[in-house]
Amino acid sequence: MQKKMMYSFPDDVLEHVFSFIQSDKDRNAVSAVCKLWYEIERWCRRKVFIGNCYAVSPRVVIKRFPEVRSIELKGKPHFADFNLVPDGWGGYVLPWIVEMAGAYPCLEEIRLKRMVVTDESLELIAKSFKNFKVLVLFSCEGFSTDGLAAIAAGCKNLRELDLRESEVDDLSGHWLTHFPETCTSLVSLNISCLGSDEVSFSALERLVGRCPNLKSLRLNRAVTLDKIANILRRAPQLVDFGTGNYASELPPDVLLNLAGAFSSCKELKSLSGFWDVVPAYLPALYSVCSRLTSLNLSYATIQNPEIIKLVSRCPSLQRLLVLDYIEDSGLEALASSCKDLQELRVFPSDPFGGEPHVSLTEQGLVTVSLGCPKLQSILYFCHRMTNAALVTIAQSCPNLTRFRLCIIEPKTADYLTLEPLDVGFGAIVEHCKDLRRLSLSGLLTDRVFEYIGTYAKKLEMLSVAFAGDSDLGLHHVLFGCESLRKLEIRDCPFGDKALLANAAKLETMRSLWMSSCTVSFGACKLLGQKMPRLNVEVIDETEPPDSRPESCPVEKFYIYRSVSGPRFDKPPFVWTMDEEGKIMH
Amino acid sequence: MEGALVLLGDGGGGSSGVSTNESAVLSKVEVVSEAESELELGLSLGGGATGKTKASNSSWEENGRILTAKDFPSSVVSQRTNNGGPSSVAVSGTKRSAESISHDSGSPTAVSQVVGWPPIRAYRVNSFVNQAKTQRGDEEVKPKYDLKKKHNFNGNEKGHLGFVKVNMDGIPIGRKVDLNSHSSYETLAQALEDMFLRSANSLEKEPLTMASKLLDGSSEFVLTYEDKEGDWMLVGDVPWRMFVSSVRRLRIMRTSEANGLAPRFNETSGRQRSKPI
Numbered sequence: 001m002q003k004k005m006m007y008s009f010p011d012d013v014l015e016h017v018f019s020f021i022q023s024d025k026d027r028n029a030v031s032a033v034c035k036l037w038y039e040i041e042r043w044c045r046r047k048v049f050i051g052n053c054y055a056v057s058p059r060v061v062i063k064r065f066p067e068v069r070s071i072e073l074k075g076k077p078h079f080a081d082f083n084l085v086p087d088g089w090g091g092y093v094l095p096w097i098v099e100m101a102g103a104y105p106c107l108e109e110i111r112l113k114r115m116v117v118t119d120e121s122l123e124l125i126a127k128s129f130k131n132f133k134v135l136v137l138f139s140c141e142g143f144s145t146d147g148l149a150a151i152a153a154g155c156k157n158l159r160e161l162d163l164r165e166s167e168v169d170d171l172s173g174h175w176l177t178h179f180p181e182t183c184t185s186l187v188s189l190n191i192s193c194l195g196s197d198e199v200s201f202s203a204l205e206r207l208v209g210r211c212p213n214l215k216s217l218r219l220n221r222a223v224t225l226d227k228i229a230n231i232l233r234r235a236p237q238l239v240d241f242g243t244g245n246y247a248s249e250l251p252p253d254v255l256l257n258l259a260g261a262f263s264s265c266k267e268l269k270s271l272s273g274f275w276d277v278v279p280a281y282l283p284a285l286y287s288v289c290s291r292l293t294s295l296n297l298s299y300a301t302i303q304n305p306e307i308i309k310l311v312s313r314c315p316s317l318q319r320l321l322v323l324d325y326i327e328d329s330g331l332e333a334l335a336s337s338c339k340d341l342q343e344l345r346v347f348p349s350d351p352f353g354g355e356p357h358v359s360l361t362e363q364g365l366v367t368v369s370l371g372c373p374k375l376q377s378i379l380y381f382c383h384r385m386t387n388a389a390l391v392t393i394a395q396s397c398p399n400l401t402r403f404r405l406c407i408i409e410p411k412t413a414d415y416l417t418l419e420p421l422d423v424g425f426g427a428i429v430e431h432c433k434d435l436r437r438l439s440l441s442g443l444l445t446d447r448v449f450e451y452i453g454t455y456a457k458k459l460e461m462l463s464v465a466f467a468g469d470s471d472l473g474l475h476h477v478l479f480g481c482e483s484l485r486k487l488e489i490r491d492c493p494f495g496d497k498a499l500l501a502n503a504a505k506l507e508t509m510r511s512l513w514m515s516s517c518t519v520s521f522g523a524c525k526l527l528g529q530k531m532p533r534l535n536v537e538v539i540d541e542t543e544p545p546d547s548r549p550e551s552c553p554v555e556k557f558y559i560y561r562s563v564s565g566p567r568f569d570k571p572p573f574v575w576t577m578d579e580e581g582k583i584m585h
Numbered sequence: 586m587e588g589a590l591v592l593l594g595d596g597g598g599g600s601s602g603v604s605t606n607e608s609a610v611l612s613k614v615e616v617v618s619e620a621e622s623e624l625e626l627g628l629s630l631g632g633g634a635t636g637k638t639k640a641s642n643s644s645w646e647e648n649g650r651i652l653t654a655k656d657f658p659s660s661v662v663s664q665r666t667n668n669g670g671p672s673s674v675a676v677s678g679t680k681r682s683a684e685s686i687s688h689d690s691g692s693p694t695a696v697s698q699v700v701g702w703p704p705i706r707a708y709r710v711n712s713f714v715n716q717a718k719t720q721r722g723d724e725e726v727k728p729k730y731d732l733k734k735k736h737n738f739n740g741n742e743k744g745h746l747g748f749v750k751v752n753m754d755g756i757p758i759g760r761k762v763d764l765n766s767h768s769s770y771e772t773l774a775q776a777l778e779d780m781f782l783r784s785a786n787s788l789e790k791e792p793l794t795m796a797s798k799l800l801d802g803s804s805e806f807v808l809t810y811e812d813k814e815g816d817w818m819l820v821g822d823v824p825w826r827m828f829v830s831s832v833r834r835l836r837i838m839r840t841s842e843a844n845g846l847a848p849r850f851n852e853t854s855g856r857q858r859s860k861p862i
Contacts (some may be wrong), residue, residue, distance in 0.1 A: 015740070079701065081706050082700075082701035082702070082705070082706070083700060083701050083707065084700070084701045084702045086761070087750070087760055087761045088758040089758060090761065093694065139706075166707060167708075193708070275712065295656075298709070299709075299712055347703070347705065347709065348703065351703045351705055351710065381703060406703050406704060408703050410702065439704075463704075465702065490701070571758055572758075
């Protein structure tokens with residue numbers, strides 16, 4: 001019999017109070033206060049985020065949180081984005097959908113990242129959740145437009161359908177016609193990843209026309225420029241718009257019409273798309289530019305002066321994604337025009353070319369950092385860098401939370417001093433005290449890891465490639481980075497010592513990926529045996545790892561903590577160890 | 586940090602509780618020299634709130650030794666052998682000998698040879714590499730990225746090849762093979778046989794027998810491909826280069842289902858048939 005203390009509130013009051021607590025971290029803290037709070041909290045938790053779908057089984061989640069309305073799951077390791085994870089590795093969402101279909105009939109939102117989603121899963125979603133509202137498939141694969149048709153037809157109150165960067169087997173554009181005429185609830189539709197040459201455009205137009213709350217619409221490349229004006233006129237309330245193809249032989253009056261259509265969208269703040277841009281049509285955007293906070297030109301192969309002309313008209317810009325055609329001169333214009341800039345991503349137009357063919361150097365990034373002190377997030381591909389530049393960037397942008405630098409040629413030194421870039425990255429971690437994510441490149445010794453271990457106390461995710469001299473480097477990171485959750489390493493001379501000496505650290509992290517390093521199979525085996533709450537998965541596509549001596553290095557492995565033990569859906573090339581040290585597969 | 590032992594699972598390294606004593610199991614701090622050759626598990630957490638790590642020299646400290654694995658061989662890594670399986674099997678990731686990783690190479694690695702580098706997503710590469718190439722009129726670039734043909738908006742341009750999907754009837758999990766690493770049908774067929782024959786044996790299903798060659802019709806399976814126009818064709822009829830420039834994906838099909846893929850099974854072409862269709 002629960003002892004009622006004088007100062008305790010009735011359960012429903014507590015539940016009401018908890019309903020104001022949204023962040024997972026806070027909810028977890030609340031649930032740890034006492035058993036009563038744990039019980040109340042678990043019954044009223046509506047949103048669950050599972051950063052690694054194999055860290056826990058669906059049943060365990062359902063048992064603890066019986067009334068969930070919104071779930072977010074992530075599957076494959078991040079390096080799967082770069083083809084380092086073989087096909088068939090896993091990350092299947094179907095088992096989750098099956099369990100949730102029975103347990104969460106009121107589920108409204110599913111957000112997935114890097115998972116394998118089949119048409120069967122989509123059909124099951126459409127059938128099982130009567131009030132389903134939000135489906136976000138970020139970098140997912142395994143489904144076709146047939147599955148999308150099921151969602152369109154089955155989810156009567158669908159608000160969000162976002163397929164960003166997913167791989168869809170595009171069988172036909174007719175899936176759009178499966179949205180019933182009664183569907184008016186769409187708020188967000190992102191089909192930019194679809195390839196179909198034939199999009200059922202009339203269905204799209206009608207759909208857009210009857211959804212008055214549509215705020216975000218991202219079209220795919222198949223939609224041609226001449227169609228855009230009609231779409232925009234039907235949805236002047238749009239806040240975020242992704243064009244399709246931006247090239248066409250447009251007669252002048254159509255171009256004027258397009259400009260008019262854009263200017264009628266008074267709420268428009270975010271633009272993307274712009275495949276195959278013909279610069280002559282960019283002025284159609286000018287009326288929107290002053291309001292733009294987000295601009296994604298990373299598919300647009302326009303060069304200067306067009307980029308400069310566009311960017312200079314966007315004083316409110318907070319987020320810019322662009323190709324390196326912007327060059328240092330364009331970044332200078334950016335720095336002087338866009339003082340509110342928070343996020344900048346510069347992608348390489350010719351990543352495999354070797355020799356730079358655009359004049360984008362470290363100077364461009366320095367200029368932006370000097371001109372835009374509010375910068376929080378940087379992703380920058382370039383061919384050369386100096387320690388001095390990095391120090392300047394670090395000192396100018398102390399608010400950086402994400403810094404990803406990719407110097408395209410591995411192990412490139414400071415081109416002026418020929419020294420490693422340890423000091424430069426050291427400055428980044430020292431000055432940017434809130435840094436949560438860091439990706440390294442260039443010539444780096446163990447020293448950079450010493451800096452990282454010393455200063456990067458809030459760092460949660462670290463990506464390392466072609467860096468370091470010895471195990472000491474890895475040790476610095478595992479030993480010193482208190483907030484580290486995700487560590488991914490490739491092609492570094494890190495072996496067993498640091499890993500084993502810091503084995504306990506791995507249980508405090510979400511995951512560790514290492515490939516083309518020098519960790520031996522013996523070490524993996526030991527970890528797998530002795531750390532039951534870790535899943536140690538060796539990836540070997542050629543032969544079982546125990547067919548070689550234990551001192552042989554493994555090509556790739558992935559270690560993650562889990563409360564549900566080894567997974568059962570491993571493909572043939574993934575090997576784990578059981579408690580007896582036997583390979584399980 | 587000396588003298589303090591942190592128990593397993595004692596919260597993240599961020600708590601300052603690191604330096605307070607929990608029930609001391611072991612309190613010895615040992616300096617582990619580089620010559621230590623046993624594999625040991627360090628079950629303590631590092632890096633307290635004080636920040637500074639002590640590891641400024643080449644040796645570093647463990648906060649106690651809990652387990653040893655004396656029966657393990659020395660952790661000195663032997664030179665990685667690069668001969669696991671046929672070299673033509675597509676393995677994602679770099680294959681390098683141990684030496685090339687640890688040595689500070691003065692000569693830059695050719696970027697285009699390293700899988701997954703620079704770290705750009707495949708759909709992005711497909712999208713603008715094609716555009717850039719046509720604009721500059723450059724030579725073909727061969728990115729080592731998986732080009733999912735369905736995303737190749739500009740059509741299947743010659744030379745833009747890499748991984749193509751392979752599915753085999755009866756096996757739910759598809760694989761990918763890197764056509765760039767083959768120069769003939771024979772090596773491709775051999776690689777596929779190794780890939781799927783080995784997979785088939787390690788699955789707990791009834792073993793699918795895939796006797797010898799896929800190419801000469803003597804097997805229970807036959808190798809087919811989908812071309813640019815979406816038609817399914819038998820592999821092997823056209824010159825290799827032509828095949829490589831038009832293939833979208835591969836399928837290892839049961840011979841019994843390969844009806845209608847006429848050329849091979851036409852008696853006048855002179856090829857053997859092992860079973861009547």
